[in-house]
Amino acid sequence: MLFKVENCDPSSYLNDLDKIIALENIVNTNASRNNIVLLDRATIDSIKKSDIYSLSTKHFVMDIEKQRREYGGIVKNLAIYSIVDFDFEGFECIRNINQWVIKIGYKFFCDHENISPVNIVTEGKLDFDFYSLIANYYTKHISSIKLQVKFKFHNGGGSQSKPIFDSLVKEGKLVLCIIDSDKSHPHKGEGSTSSVFTASDRAYNGKNLAYIINVREIETLIPLQIVENTLSNNNQVDTFEEVKLLEKSNPLFRTYFDHKDGLNLQSVIDIDNKHGAFWLPTLSSISRFSNKDCFKNSLCYRCNGCPKIIGFGDHMLERAVNSMKTSNLRKFNIEPQVISHWKNIGEIMMAWGCVPVSSISRAS
Structure with a gap:
């Protein structure tokens, strides 16, 4: 996540151990490539000139300084980012024009575990x-x-x-x-x-x-070309051809299809009768479904001849x-x-x- 640090005055924290620890941890999360940290120039210069902070922290801050041009402009393009406020305790989430901002108090970063990736x-x-x-x-x-x-x-x-x-x-x-x-x-x-x-x-x-x-x-989110590349037997090839046909006639087919186990006519009759027409109209283009009396009457006769679309399996x-x-x-x-x-x-x-x-x- 991107952390933008605000209201930070590093040179004044000599007697505030929590703020020193928090600031060094924030710098370290960027150095560890676990998150992105933005510091303003005044904060960077203050750390570099201060005797409070370690040589490694100063080195890592110079790395953040080099990133300012690269990452300074991306804040407005993220769906959400975080402000780390050194004059604030606790947290709040606010809407800022077209994005969300998580405002976090500096004490969150006193815990070293919180500098890990999200x-x-x-x-x-x-x-x-x-x-x-x-x-x-x-x-x-x-x-x-x-x-x-x-x-x-x-x-x-x-x-x-x-x-x-x-x-x-x-x-x-x-x-x-x-x-x-x-x-x-x-x-x-x-x-x-x-x-x-x-x-x-x-x-x-x-x-x-x-x-x-x-x-x-x-x-559902696997592209059909990837699905085709992974087919392992003739049954899966048959399923794939039917899935392509049904997806073309109804783009919502794969949204609700059970890719692992497939479907049978009895199950879709039951679910459409409970929740409204979706599966039966979608399957109407496949004759082995639509020619059955149970399909035409939306009523399962327990004939033990239920047509199926076999799924692609658990793997x-x-x-x-x-x-x-x-x-x-x-x-x-x-x-x-x-x-x-x-x-x-x-x-x-x-x-x-x-x-x-x-x-x-x-x-x-």
Whole structure:
């Protein structure tokens, strides 16, 4: 995250150990390439001239000084950034024109743990790896700001995402959580993993944010060309061809499709009867569905001849992540409905997790 330091007078902190520790920790988080720090020239000059601070701190401040031109202008282009105020205690989140600002008191940085990268909670390590690839694509090929992204990962393991998020929030940490919705129908509620996150969790009102992606599962966000590259058997090839056809006729198909397990006619009849027409109209172009009496009557007769679209299996995300790590994603044609989610995820991850691109300059 970008930390912009304000109201800092380093030369006056001789008898204020907390402010000395906080300022040195803030400088160190930039040196460690865990966050980006902006200091004004007066603060930089004061540290360089003062006898209070260590030689390493002074060296690291010179590195921040060199970054001023490179990063000074990016503040207005981030979705969120932080002001570290040395005349303030506590924290607050405020809206400033088109972006959010987290205002943090200097005492937050008296704890050395708080100079690590921003904490992130996802439902698993593969999810984090996938979101990181999206963020990398965003920073290189979508955003005009060329930054790197870095987080401290926490494994939510599905149902543990909310407790881990709450625990980090209770500890006063900066924390971003990204979860998919598990929605299997446009008018159906979210699944058990995301629905427990409150309106407050999902809003900018502190040092934390739970971002719920409006898709059923993370596999929805895999571009079709990547999916095609990872097919492992004939059944998956058949599924892929049907998915392409259905996505073309209804761009929301993949948003609610169960990519791992697929679907059958009985399940879509039941869910459409409860929540309204979506799946049956979408499947009307496939004759093995639409020719069935149960399809025509929206009534399952328990005939044991239920047509299915077989899913891609439990390892789809793993195969996709491995493929994306070795692919030039810019050469892929990413569908508009997928790239729109990538833009949102990339923007959020870059704002919360941006770090300096260049390595720190070494003392001669």
